[in-house]
Amino acid sequence: MRATIIADVSAPAEVAAAEQWLARWREALASCPEDLGCGCCVHIWDVDAPEAALAELPAALRAESDWSRAGAT
Helix, strand or coil, X not given: CEEEEEEECCCHHHHHHHHHHHHHHXXXXXXXXXXXXXXXXXXXXXXXXXXXXXXXXXXXXXXXXXXXXXXXX
């Protein structure tokens, strides 16, 4: 399942939650490029993850994008 993850740099708890999730699930991801965000204000990852992984992703980190919509069924 495709998802877009966005963490606001000004919210350290968001960044930490995203990094922890990625560390836990990176090996199970079918796709996870490097950070697509600028890094000065946002971190963005487009991932293709198992349903179980996305169930553990905090809702505040999920965003809709062309990437995530393309994977919708």
